[in-house]
Amino acid sequence: MKNSNFYYNNPDNSVLLKSSRGYPKLGAIVDSGGVNFGIFTKNSTKVILELYQNFYDDIPSHVFELDPIKNKTGDIWHIYIHNIKHGQFYGWRVDGVYDPINGLRFNKYKLLSDPYAKAISGSYNWDEDSVYGYDKKSSLLDLSFSTIDSAKSPTKSVVIDDSVYDWEDDVHPRIPLKDLIIYEMNVRLFTMNPNSNIKNRGTFDGIIEKLSYLKDLGVNAVELMPIFEFNPNSIIRNNPITGEKLKDVWGYNPLAFFAVTGNYSNGLKIGEQVFLFKDFVKALHKEGFEIILDVVYNHTGEGNELGPTLSFRGIDNSVYYILSKNKRYYENYSGCGNTFNCNNTVVKNLIIDSLRYWVTEMHVDGFRFDLASILGRDSNGNWIGDLSLLKDIAEDPIISGSKLIAEGWDAAGGYFLGAFPEGWAEWNGKFRDSVRKFVRGDMGLTGEIACRIAGSEDLYGNKSPMASVNFITSHDGFTMWDLVSYNNKHNEENGENNQDGTNDNYSFNYGIEGETNNLDILKVRKQQIKNFFTILMISQGTPMIYMGDEFCRTQYGNNNAYCQDTIKNWVDWKRKDDFSDIFQFVRKVINFRKIHHTLRREHFFTGKDYSGDGIPDITWHGIKLNQPDFSYYSKSLAFMISGIDFVNQNVPPDNDIYVALNFYEKDLSFELPFLNNKSWFRVIDTYFDSPDDFLDFPQKVSNNYIVKTKSIIVLISK
Incomplete structure (x- = not known):
């Protein structure tokens, strides 16, 4: 007919x-x-x-x-x-x-x-x-x-x-970057373990069931690893040790940029997943949380020339993808088989329309862009920064006001940290690497660690410290516990002969590779975990932590667990009890950051004395006052932040804060700055076990403080 x-x-x-x-x-x-x-x-x-x-x-x-x-x-x-x-x-x-x-x-x-x-x-x-x-x-x-x-x-x-859909009175929380504490998670891995003790494991609803936990921890934004539609069964390899089929559990191979995956909802996956996600967003907003999506626009799950024809390839392959000179093949700046042609007008419009949809119809609050430097390349692979899609996104009138966070590198060697247009924050990979190495005890880092703690002005001097998203760990690489438990990656179960994942982890196992019951090793590992979290929370910038690090989650040395949908990779909630001392320390140090606005400045330190009393906004010290040791062999540093912000006088006076870091192999005695009519009180000493590592009632200290090896102290003036 x-x-x-x-x-x-x-x-x-x-x-x-x-x-x-x-x-x-x-x-x-x-x-x-x-x-x-x-x-x-x-x-x-x-x-x-x-x-x-x-x-x-x-x-x-x-x-x-x-x-x-x-x-x-x-x-x-x-x-x-x-x-x-x-x-x-x-x-x-x-x-x-x-x-x-x-x-x-x-x-x-x-x-x-x-x-x-x-x-x-x-x-x-x-x-x-x-x-x-x-x-x-x-x-x-x-x-x-x-x-x-x-x-x-x-x-x-x-x-x-x-x-x-009825959004009722839902609005974006619009938490300022300076007040944001980001918690990166994978929807499935976060609650899939049976010991998560919830009903809807591995789903958006499962996160809602864990909101009281997240509120208690003190985070206020969840950064969800990819939730665009993807195929968990796209990996054709088996685990060479167990024989089980590997799964794409991370989801970094999107197949539709407007479609929320049905993999994280209960239902038949015939459209109801859209409204279930909206319910999720509405529930988190009511509890004061923002939702940031990890978005992948740099490539698609159609893969290389041997991949399936599902959408873009069959609609207009030469428009949607950057092709090699031999157009049979794809440029592979993403490391995933193809590269989306992000600065073609049609493709640019598609990406902006997608972002607008997630802001207007799905009410999400921001985006973290995977391999974002690809969005700043032209069709020949050249970096064009302010002339690229990145600029269009930042200036879009609808997307404006959303958090825009870039991963400033890609798989083709592009590394453009600090080069993103106005309006972008960036994952600060230099912060991650320098803190890892300094805490491990490497030399030649004292000057750089000072720069990173102060907000990385060398990278973001034309913006704000808040443009620096500071992190020690993320989904890429070791968990924080594995960072202090393994000298080498152990990705054998990924089926790639342990060739995948980075070799540059800047980790150390402190005597035994992997899990151990040795109390001396466990003590130093816990101490280093507390050191990492302390540096993260006292640094200028926007902090991000990775799910489970707050109670020493392990991936058993796998630093690229993208294909491990197993109980070994699911967050093990039993460790919250096993490492309750670490959880309590992290919860308290997060709260410490929240109550001290001097740790959350929206402008860089000047080093100037505005008050005329001889106290600049920040002063750097060594074991002797005003004598920081920035030499190659130095492994220690101290600094004092004034509680008075003379640049932003709208904020009330805060406590002065003094921090000393000692990563020498021996204890060091630090002279403390003199205070007029005030004294120093100890809040944090990471050397001590719980509850003495973080004092709920700070204790007064003398004019000198012995900082133990591999430990940090934080003092406040009163």
Whole structure:
């Protein structure tokens, strides 16, 4: 049965749908009369929209072949379908030349996800040959052509009407960067362990069940590792030790930039995941938490030339991806097989539209951009910084006000820390590395550690200390406990011959590789954990901690646990009891930062004496007053921060704060600065065991203080 550009293929569904020209808007836009569908493709010759009654159907209920005159404006193909609504399943077929040598990979046999789809149904199955654009059995590999129809895959795009959701009175908390304490987590790993003692393990709801814990810890923002739709079953290797199939548990291979994954919600994954995520956001906002998404726009999960054809590759491969000179292949600045063409106008608009959607319709508060330097490269790979998409994002009137945090490096050797446009904060990798090495006892770092503690003015002098997101650990690399328990990475279970993951961990095991019951080793490891958290919380900038570090979570030496969806990688909540002393210390040092605004300045120290009493805003010392040792062999440092902020006089006076760090192999006696009509009181001494490591009632100290080896003291004036 044929009616104009409409083909009816399913006699079991006798509804005749009326179509009209539609308008050039991308995605599936719902109104009272139906849905407008739009898709960009420049180099194709034919575009077909298919509707499906059920997500598991492999035969469409309706097929619409778009007219290149009537249903096309510029390079946007569009059509309006009357009398359909929220929940409709659909997919695109895009036909054209299949010529991989010249970067063209059109294949009409592949049902493609809408790049603007707000939900994807079902689960991806890459074991099926049908999702590949080439014949996997052919010796020609991707130069061959597959005629297997991929509609048998349950992954259909889903029409979503966001207007039906009631946000009630939800608003963005808008916590200033200076007051933010970020907690990075993976939704699944955080609560998947049975000893998390919650009902909805491994889900957004599971995080809600743990909100009281997060509030008690003192963090106020959760940074979620990727939640865009991805395929957990994309890894084809097995664990060489257990034989179990490896899983992509981190999700850094996105397949749809508007669609929240159904992997973290309870349900059938047919659209309800969108509203369950909104419930999650609303619940966290009510408790005063911000939500920051770790977003991956630098590449997609379609991989290299041997990957599946799921969306972008089949829609217009040479537009969406940066191709090599031999256009059969992809540039791989991401290290994940392909590189998204982020400074192509169409792709730039897609990314900005995606960010706008997450801000306006999903109410998230900010974004951490994975391998963000790729977004600052042109199509030839050159860094263009202020002329790039990065600038457009920072100046976008809708995205404005959201937190923008960059990972300032990529897998192709780009390292642009401090070079991001105004409006961007950055993961400070130099802070991470210098603190790790200094605490380990390396030499030649005293001057740099002073710079990092003071807010990294060498990197962010034209911005603010708050542009520095300070961290010791993150999902990339060792956990903090593993940092003091392993000399070497142990990634054997990843199935890559321990070749994956960085070798530059700046770690030390203090005598035994891995877990131990040796009390002397456990004491020094705990001491170093407290040293890390103390430096993190007394440094100028925005602190971030990684899930479970507050109670010594271990990944058993795996510093690249992206493929480990096992109990060894799930957060072990029993360790909160086993290391309750560390948890209490971390909770208290976070609160210490909160109550002392002098640790959260929005401007850099000047070193000047504004008061005329001889006390600058910061003074540097060694074991002798005003004699810091910045020589190569130095392993100690002390400083005093004035409680009076003469640059920002809107804040009330705070306590003066004195900090001494000793990473020599011996104890050192530090002279303390003289105070007029005040005395020094000890709050922190990381050498002592709990509860003496952090005193709830600070104790008065004399004019000298012996700082034990591998320990830090923090004093306040009263």
